[in-house]
Each structure stands twice: as C-alpha cells, then as structure tokens.
Amino acid sequence: MNYSFEYIDIILLAMIAGFIFLRLRGILGKRTGFEGKVPPQFEEALNKARMEKVEKIKENFDDSAQKEFLKGAKVAYETIITDFSDNDNKIVASKPLLSKEIFNQFNEALKQRSKRGHYAEITFIGVNSATIKEHKRIDKILNVTVDFIAEVITCIKDKDTKVVSGDPEKIKKIYDTWVFSRDITSANPNWQLVNTLT
Numbered sequence: 001m002n003y004s005f006e007y008i009d010i011i012l013l014a015m016i017a018g019f020i021f022l023r024l025r026g027i028l029g030k031r032t033g034f035e036g037k038v039p040p041q042f043e044e045a046l047n048k049a050r051m052e053k054v055e056k057i058k059e060n061f062d063d064s065a066q067k068e069f070l071k072g073a074k075v076a077y078e079t080i081i082t083d084f085s086d087n088d089n090k091i092v093a094s095k096p097l098l099s100k101e102i103f104n105q106f107n108e109a110l111k112q113r114s115k116r117g118h119y120a121e122i123t124f125i126g127v128n129s130a131t132i133k134e135h136k137r138i139d140k141i142l143n144v145t146v147d148f149i150a151e152v153i154t155c156i157k158d159k160d161t162k163v164v165s166g167d168p169e170k171i172k173k174i175y176d177t178w179v180f181s182r183d184i185t186s187a188n189p190n191w192q193l194v195n196t197l198t
Helices: 005-028 040-061 063-085 100-115
Strands: 119-138 141-157 163-166 172-183 192-197
Touching: 040 063, 040 119, 063 119, 063 141, 063 172, 100 119, 100 192
Parallel strands: none
Antiparallel strands: 119 141, 141 163, 141 172, 172 192
8 A cells, every 4th residue: 555655745746846936937037026926827736736635645545445455354354263263262373463452352352261161163164245334544543444244153162172152063144343453654564453343
C-alpha cells in the first residue's frame, strides 16, 4: 500500500507550484506593491495542486488497496482461528498479528482453558466471505472493520480426549467482526487485530 507516497506527492506538488510561480514571475514581472488579485493562471494551478493532493489522500485506500487488504485479512483470520487448536494452549503463529491488548486477552482465555485440562480441535474449512464494513483514518492510524463468515469443524476435548463441547463431525458456520489497524507512516506493512466485535 502506497501510504508513504503521500508525503512524496506533497513535496512534488510544492516543487511544481514553485516552478509555476517562478515562470509567472518571469512572464508577469516582479510586484513592487499591491497590484490586485493573484493572476488567474497561478490561482488555477494552486487549486489544481490542492485538488490532486486531496484526491491522492482519498485514493490511499481505494478499491485496489481494499482487495489487497482483504486477501491478507483472510489469511490472518485463518491463522488466528487455527492457532487456538494447538494442544499446548499457546499462541505462536498469530502473535505478530495481534495487538498487545488482544494478545493478552486471547492468552488469558487459553490459560483458563488449560487450567480446566481442555484443548480445542479446529479444522478450518474456509472463509465464505470477508467484507469491509467500514474504514476510518484517525491521524496516522487506519482502522478497518471486517465482517467474516467462515466454516469450521471445532470441538473442545478434555485430557481424556472426551468431547466437552462442539461436534468433531459437524461443520459449523461462524460470524465474526474484527477490527484491524495499521500505522500508515510505519515502514512495517503488517496489520494487527485490535478488536473483536460481537
């Protein structure tokens, strides 16, 4: 995603505006006092530069970027869900995908499960759909809320492998709404799960 290019664009637009100003100054001459309004050509060039900057910001998370994001979101979703099927009840593969707060919440849930002597078996069938519900930028942070519909086979077993809940033979449809976040000024392109909504 080309968020870092925004700042380069601002610099380029400033250089273009400066070049136009110097050209106009050479053509129209230097002002020696108040001579009325800014020349229409210069004002038009500045307005165009401003509009291009605004459009560039709007395009930061355009359709193409959203499609690319959803590809990664589906992989992240599967990784996080299946990470809870390990017998050791530890988060390993999905840790980089979780914010510190979410990691702590998930880790605590696994500890409680482990204390009961339980573990989960999860077979991930696939993501039926993943749609962006909303995306909101606050300063340098972009938050994207995604609705997932997926199918899994899941059950909880005790230390004697007896099924406590779920059904190891039945496909279950699950509905989740997750919020991913990313600092768009960071060189790190990875997103993190920062919230799960019910």
